[in-house]
Amino acid sequence: MDLQKTVQPQVPEFKPYSPGLAIEEIQERYGLGRVVKMASNENPLGTSPVVHKALTEHAALAFRYAQAGTPRLCRALAEHLGVPQECVVAGNGSDEIIDLLVRVKARPGRDNIIAFSPCFSMYGLQARLCGVEFRQTSLNPDFSFPWDALVALADENTALCFVTTPDNPSGYTPDVEDLKALARRLPPQCLLVVDEAYMDFVEDPSAHSLMGCLDAFPNVAILRTFSKLYGLAGLRLGYGVMPAWLASYCARVKPPFSVNILAEVAGLAALEDADFVRATRRAVSEGRQYLRAELTEMGFTVHPSQANFLLTEMPAAAPLDAGEFVERLLQRGIIIRPMGSYNMPRSVRISIGSAEENREFIATAKEILADA
Numbered sequence: 001m002d003l004q005k006t007v008q009p010q011v012p013e014f015k016p017y018s019p020g021l022a023i024e025e026i027q028e029r030y031g032l033g034r035v036v037k038m039a040s041n042e043n044p045l046g047t048s049p050v051v052h053k054a055l056t057e058h059a060a061l062a063f064r065y066a067q068a069g070t071p072r073l074c075r076a077l078a079e080h081l082g083v084p085q086e087c088v089v090a091g092n093g094s095d096e097i098i099d100l101l102v103r104v105k106a107r108p109g110r111d112n113i114i115a116f117s118p119c120f121s122m123y124g125l126q127a128r129l130c131g132v133e134f135r136q137t138s139l140n141p142d143f144s145f146p147w148d149a150l151v152a153l154a155d156e157n158t159a160l161c162f163v164t165t166p167d168n169p170s171g172y173t174p175d176v177e178d179l180k181a182l183a184r185r186l187p188p189q190c191l192l193v194v195d196e197a198y199m200d201f202v203e204d205p206s207a208h209s210l211m212g213c214l215d216a217f218p219n220v221a222i223l224r225t226f227s228k229l230y231g232l233a234g235l236r237l238g239y240g241v242m243p244a245w246l247a248s249y250c251a252r253v254k255p256p257f258s259v260n261i262l263a264e265v266a267g268l269a270a271l272e273d274a275d276f277v278r279a280t281r282r283a284v285s286e287g288r289q290y291l292r293a294e295l296t297e298m299g300f301t302v303h304p305s306q307a308n309f310l311l312t313e314m315p316a317a318a319p320l321d322a323g324e325f326v327e328r329l330l331q332r333g334i335i336i337r338p339m340g341s342y343n344m345p346r347s348v349r350i351s352i353g354s355a356e357e358n359r360e361f362i363a364t365a366k367e368i369l370a371d372a
């Protein structure tokens, strides 16, 4: 018997995740020393010194299992957010919370999940892996959200609706009133999952986030992460805030130690480091303004963004296409994200770097466009 033919039939259809390239990969490929990565929306200031110190001090704890379900971190998060602790589930990145919600809430072969297109690839990946139909409707050409078309995808078997705000890759951030209206319009059995991975960078979160009014919306879950604002992408730590009954189900099926003991230490320290949070927000806000102004002047189309990245299209008169532009930047040691895997071959997504990285990127981009 050919064992390879006995896997779940949908699995061979999957393509590997296409992440931002790793710094080591580019150093090796082009024989470079310094490489600047502005491709995965990581924190431009790196890891908080307070977190670094806490990790060093607790490194010897690595032989211990964490406390199952990370209750200390969930308590700290609940306090930080002003929500009940029973509503918080911590995970190995928000990726794990997405996986949990799909497996807990959607019934294979019967239910469906709805979202916009393009959207974060994990929603569709987990849905399909679970044998759950994944339905999508295209964003408006300006990347705003066609709410009616999204609601029209839903039926009596729609288990989950995923919405990302600020959206990735565009940075578009709808008004909180639009999300409230969506929550009211979805069928009663459908859970609205709002992925707020980038909400920490928004100027006025109360105008955009449902976090403050979850009491009034028992059909809403919110995802957040330590990967972006808190600079912990490599440690893997995210969380969901959801109705207590659902959090309880998730906690029962979740691998008990998926949040490792050092990630918990780091998360607790990160929540205490208000200085780092303030400095990161300022660096992102200033960097975003600088890059927007420079790129616009160079002829790029730059979409409005409240996140720590900018979606841009190559200047109409550019002598090279987005793929070539990305490749030439790579040769000079700068990594940005081509959008081919999102079906947007003319676009690139640029994560906000440090002030120095931003200047280096702009200078190099100008050279490339002038030489081409």
Ligand SMILES: *Cc1c(COP(=O)(O)O)cnc(C)c1O
Pocket: 041, 092, 093, 094, 095, 096, 120, 164, 168, 195, 197, 224, 225, 226, 227, 233, 236, 237, 238
């Ligand atoms: C980066 C990102 C996340 C965070 O994922 P983690 O697993 O917490 O690192 C979630 N959703 C979106 C849309 C993202 O871009």
